[in-house]
Amino acid sequence: MKVLVAARVPGTDAHEVIQAHRVYLLELMQQWTRLKEGEARDDLGLALVVDAELFRLDAVVRWLDAAEVRLARAAAAPARPASAPDPVPQLRRLGARR
Amino acid sequence: MSRPEHGGGGHSAVSVLELRGVSKTYGQEPTAVRALAGVDLSVRAGEMVAVMGPSGSGKSTLLTIAGSLEDPTSGEVLVCGMALAGMPRGRRARLRRRVIGYVFQDFNLLPGLTAAENAALPLELDGVPVPRARAAGLAALEALGVADRAGRFPDQLSGGERQRVAIARAVVGDRRLLLADEPSGALDSVNAGEVMHLLHKACQRGVAAVVVTHDAQLAAWADRIVLLRDGRMTGHTTRPPGPESLLAGETR
Numbered sequence: 001m002k003v004l005v006a007a008r009v010p011g012t013d014a015h016e017v018i019q020a021h022r023v024y025l026l027e028l029m030q031q032w033t034r035l036k037e038g039e040a041r042d043d044l045g046l047a048l049v050v051d052a053e054l055f056r057l058d059a060v061v062r063w064l065d066a067a068e069v070r071l072a073r074a075a076a077a078p079a080r081p082a083s084a085p086d087p088v089p090q091l092r093r094l095g096a097r098r
Numbered sequence: 099m100s101r102p103e104h105g106g107g108g109h110s111a112v113s114v115l116e117l118r119g120v121s122k123t124y125g126q127e128p129t130a131v132r133a134l135a136g137v138d139l140s141v142r143a144g145e146m147v148a149v150m151g152p153s154g155s156g157k158s159t160l161l162t163i164a165g166s167l168e169d170p171t172s173g174e175v176l177v178c179g180m181a182l183a184g185m186p187r188g189r190r191a192r193l194r195r196r197v198i199g200y201v202f203q204d205f206n207l208l209p210g211l212t213a214a215e216n217a218a219l220p221l222e223l224d225g226v227p228v229p230r231a232r233a234a235g236l237a238a239l240e241a242l243g244v245a246d247r248a249g250r251f252p253d254q255l256s257g258g259e260r261q262r263v264a265i266a267r268a269v270v271g272d273r274r275l276l277l278a279d280e281p282s283g284a285l286d287s288v289n290a291g292e293v294m295h296l297l298h299k300a301c302q303r304g305v306a307a308v309v310v311t312h313d314a315q316l317a318a319w320a321d322r323i324v325l326l327r328d329g330r331m332t333g334h335t336t337r338p339p340g341p342e343s344l345l346a347g348e349t350r
Binding site: 009019022023025026029030031032033034035039054055061062065 | 143150152288295298314315317319320323325332333334335336340341343344
């Protein structure tokens with residue numbers, strides 16, 4: 001969400017936002033890894049929880065990498081002529097009934 | 099703030115590796131490719147630093163320059179306080195053999211040598227008498243939990259065991275600096291984590307390490323993570339608080 005807002009708000013450097021968020025996530029991952037190296041080595045339940053959290057944080061870091069590439073490509077691409085906005089896809093809620 | 103369990107605790111504050119304004123450009127203008135641009139990096143004894151970045155960001159170039167396998171176009175590299183620039187070739191080769199250990203993604207073990215012979219090889223090449231070199235090689239294998247595989251050849255070892263032997267070869271004989279390029283890239287996630295754990299343990303014994311990886315989970319084993327992009331350092335982690343803050347639900 002932060003990245004989306006940064007990409008839309010004029011004057012905001014989305015790459016800076018991404019970088020700050022990436023560093024924060026990596027620091028969290030370092031802390032979880034210390035836990036894995038310490039207490040979780042002898043505690044299977046804790047080890048599984050730590051692994052789950054590390055994979056979750058890793059997925060967010062990967063998403064940030066992908067978002068950064070996508071933003072860089074968008075910035076390099078020629079601007080599209082101003083025209084009617086893209087149609088908003090109609091999303092049907094799962095399980096919704098008419 | 100002290101950080102005994104985070105590496106670096108109790109070890110010398112002197113940098114084992116120091117890069118000062120290091121740049122590297124391949125080729126000539128107008129087709130020159132700038133691989134590194136003004137990189138500063140200092141790694142102390144007992145510290146493990148991970149260098150992260152996408153493909154082509156200059157990670158491997160940084161490692162080859164740090165290991166004196168390549169010269170920078172500009173800037174200064176110091177290993178154990180000694181500037182590499184202008185160092186005679188023989189002395190530089192000796193420094194590489196005695197001080198620096200390398201770990202590669204594909205292990206690079208010699209297939210005709212046993213695990214013990216592979217681990218002892220750097221010392222034998224450096225002129226250490228064979229019995230002493232073999233004893234040191236065995237001790238290194240022991241520290242990495244593969245002493246029982248000492249007599250086996252690389253093709254008789256699993257991927258994880260091969261990398262342990264490769265790490266033993268890299269740290270044998272009191273090396274001060276460990277340079278690892280995607281050291282667990284060929285392993286599954288559990289074995290990869292184990293390899294990083296062993297590298298971290300080596301650092302806790304006083305070795306300084308630079309580990310290049312694109313994998314955040316592996317980088318997280320390091321005491322400090324440096325981010326590289328287009329040859330420039332774009333950020334780094336600061337020392338995180340201990341894991342107790344996670345269990346206490348502390349956020350920022």
